[in-house]
Amino acid sequence: MTVPQVLAELGGVSRRTFYRWREVGRGPASLKLPNGEIRVWRSEFTAWLRRREEEVV
Numbered sequence: 001m002t003v004p005q006v007l008a009e010l011g012g013v014s015r016r017t018f019y020r021w022r023e024v025g026r027g028p029a030s031l032k033l034p035n036g037e038i039r040v041w042r043s044e045f046t047a048w049l050r051r052r053e054e055e056v057v
Contacts, residue, residue, distance in 0.1 A: 002038075006028070006040050009045070022038075027048070
């Protein structure tokens with residue numbers, strides 16, 4: 001998934017917030033491509049969302 005796709009799935013989270021989460025290790029696991037773009041595996045994104053839900057409960 002691209003960063004815009006992740007942000008769309010999260011429904012309103014800003015790009016800056018996403019990058020801050022990455023900086024502090026709270027975001028979904030991602031990889032940086034040679035051209036500098038960030039990608040997130042959909043399976044990792046889904047697992048990350050599940051972990052966040054468990055923290056809230």
